[in-house]
Amino acid sequence: MGDMANAHHHHEHSGDNLVEAARAALEKAGEQWTEMRADVFGALAERDRPASAYDLAESVSTMRGKRVAPNSVYRILDLFVRTNLARRVESANAYLANSHPGCQHDCIFLICDVCGQAVHIDDDKLTGALIAAAKQAGFAGVRPVVELRGTCAVCS
Template sequence: MKATQVESDALSVAEAEAFCRSRGARFTPMRREVYALMLSESTARSAYDLLDAMQRRLGRRLAPPTVYRALEFLLVQGLIHKLETTHSYLPCAHPGAAHQGLYLVCTDCGVTEELEDEAVNGLLRDRAHASGFAPRRQVVELQGTCARCRP
């Protein structure tokens, strides 16, 4: 699959820092750098892509856990999402809002659209509970062809 491109209303780095501060969370220099790097391109990136880019940006070697810890923080704060099928990360289009991941992923060009649909989320949640299942996290990714790539 090609790189994933996202049109997003993600918070700027300064807004993300203020958002974290308001929640009592520390937006460390490394977390700031990883988030800024994610915003600098319109594609979802794997942790190792981010690690390589960070090493080039900082001019020094980094251990993979450095980037993984920053990504985990950004995930917990709701500033980014992880696409499960591609193991890549992208800025959240609805930061600060409680929502579940619904994504349309074009397998031709990689464009990804994050959707917010409470009807779909509610249906999945209700069906899970009816089965006695207690969901912790939900990510729905639909793969197909976007309007620009369809013949």
């Protein structure tokens, strides 16, 4: 992955710890951790690949034993992205749980064209350079989302 000296390292949460970290981050943002939001986050967190709102609506519908509309899931996912509980993979129109919901960082995704695996890395030097270039062009409030497509180590 090249020079990772400028990468930001932090504690990765998983399982119940991830759910608790997500709940704490959402409540800190002034939002309620409802049963539906918990179910959507749980369905997202158990996946190791980016998931669409339709995939998640199907999972939550099965879990709850009644149909959940994808529009409801989209609204929750938008909230999760705004509050840093999830990341949106733009090129796949899909979402990943953020394994460190307390940290605010810009996204760099490495996406495998073969298996669909998406790996999230942080490199503040790289995203900082993009923000500086945007400011120079007169843009404010920029949050970079960088997506690199290729073939992961398992598939290559």
